[in-house]
Amino acid sequence: MATEAAARTHDLQRGIHLEYLTIAWNILEGIVAIASGVVAGSIALVGFGMDSLIETSSGGILLWRLRAERHGANAEQLERKALKLVGVSFLLLAAYVAVDSIKSLVEREQPERSLVGIGIAVISIVVMPWLAHQKRKAAGKLNSAALQADSRQASLCAYLSAILLGGLVLNATLGWWWADPVAALVMVPIIANEGLNAFRGET
DSSP, X not given: OHHHHHHXXXXXXXXXXXXXXXXXXXXXXXXXXXXXXXXXXXXXXXXXXXXXXXXXXXXXXXXXXXHHHHTTOOHHHHHHHHHHHHHHHHHHHHHHHHHHHHHHHHHTOOOOOOHHHHHHXXXXXXXXXXXXXXXXXXXXXXXXHHHHHHHHXXXXXXXXXXXXXXXXXXXXXXXXXXXXXXXXXXXXXXXXXXXXXXHHTOO
């Protein structure tokens, strides 16, 4: 029994470390993406930065959940609350990206080339799958649906990075200004679906 408790504590600590790493990376990624997106006038890049900041909030939710259990709180109650909050964060992001993308298409906003944006998207494609994999492993050991949903958000970030990269490269090489907001719109149903699943507890 003591061994199981010690293993659980170890797994909780591992999850906590992963969430600290997630928060640190996403703050950096979000600042760089939003700043370069504002300079370039890129809705997809700003949306990607907002995704990073919302992932930071998701990381904070999971950090609260894991730390609270480590200090003796009821794990089942924490799971339900954390899962719903993660779902809400997905839905807020979907709404933000949809509105700004449609606005960009209607007003024919043409973004400038952004080499910094392309760079951050490439790095994210490398970093986020690794984080997602580590979180899935931790979620399995802890039997945590909330952490599993958080790992999906990390995977989603990798997919969004690829979509973003495609839009930015097409704009930079072919001048397809519409590729940027269209790339952002592609993100919306993916994000919304994950949000609804998490909110309903269907991870």
